[in-house]
Amino acid sequence: MRARRMAGKRQVEDQAWFERELEGSEFRDARLRKRFGTLLEQLWKGMGQTILLACQDWASTKAAYRFMDNDRVCEQDILSGHFQATAQRFFSTDGPVLVLQDTTTFSYERERPELIGYAGSAITSAQRRGRATPSPQCGILMHSSLAVTAQGLPLGVAAIKFWSRKEFKGTATRRSKVNFTRIPIEQKESFRWIENLRQSTTRLGDPDRCVHIGDRRRTF
Known part of the structure; x- marks a missing residue:
């Protein structure tokens, strides 16, 4: 029972971290931001796996590759939320x-x-x-x-x-x-x-x- 509670607590903490990292993401199109959130969650849950295994089906895999091949997406867009979360953690320390x-x-x-x-x-x-x-x-x-x-x-x-x-x-x-x-x-x-x-x-x-x-x- 204790192990189950600890696992549940960890899952809640992981989800909170995930949302903070995504919150400040800035993309040129709201649809790109939504797709990035979906892809990030898939890769988070399938950490260490290939994109195909993390996405679990061919449609999601093609969507992931289309996102990464999109000329309107750059690494700064993808990392914008993380940069903001890093600054927030910086200000929470002394x-x-x-x-x-x-x-x-x-x-x-x-x-x-x-x-x-x-x-x-x-x-x-x-x-x-x-x-x-x-x-x-x-x-x-x-x-x-x-x-x-x-x-x-x-x-x-x-x-x-x-x-x-x-x-x-x-x-x-x-x-x-x-x-x-x-x-x-x-x-x-x-x-x-x-x-x-x-x-x-x-x-x-x-x-x-x-x-x-x-x-x-x-x-x-």
């Missing part, structure tokens, strides 16, 4: 908050990697055996800023940027041909650090409480 920046790479295997883009180079088995030939890595890069209390409690993501490279080029080769000190900072990938700092500070709304942390090796 003291300094750490805003942790870093970049994550999502790697994929595709016959035509140029359709997705390049994320960088991967260490191959050949390289491990001493043949240093860079292997193009197909994928997407994500630079995110995670807000965390000084006690280590995650509050949510305050800023995020997704991108991929149009072509793969070895770092050493590029550095020998390009003078990076003459490229405006706005045209460099490293500008994402400044962008995220500005966006997260604006969203959280209290810069005096924000302590931004990132890697020390940065070329601006």
Whole structure:
């Protein structure tokens, strides 16, 4: 009986969290917002499963793919509710908050990697055996800023940027041909650090409480 009560309480808490995350979502069309809510709930209940298994039927799966392929939907629309919920959690806490920046790479295997883009180079088995030939890595890069209390409690993501490279080029080769000190900072990938700092500070709304942390090796 106690286990059942605990499960029921957890379900209520999960639903409340889900509604808070969805409440501030901003889309160009109310129908898109409704579809996003349906899809988010399906993925929430089927966490870790494929889209087909989470959606449970072909009609819902096609609707999910149509939503993700819609030109009127971008990652900022999808994350707008989460950004607002993160700001609300920020204001419900006291003291300094750490805003942790870093970049994550999502790697994929595709016959035509140029359709997705390049994320960088991967260490191959050949390289491990001493043949240093860079292997193009197909994928997407994500630079995110995670807000965390000084006690280590995650509050949510305050800023995020997704991108991929149009072509793969070895770092050493590029550095020998390009003078990076003459490229405006706005045209460099490293500008994402400044962008995220500005966006997260604006969203959280209290810069005096924000302590931004990132890697020390940065070329601006």
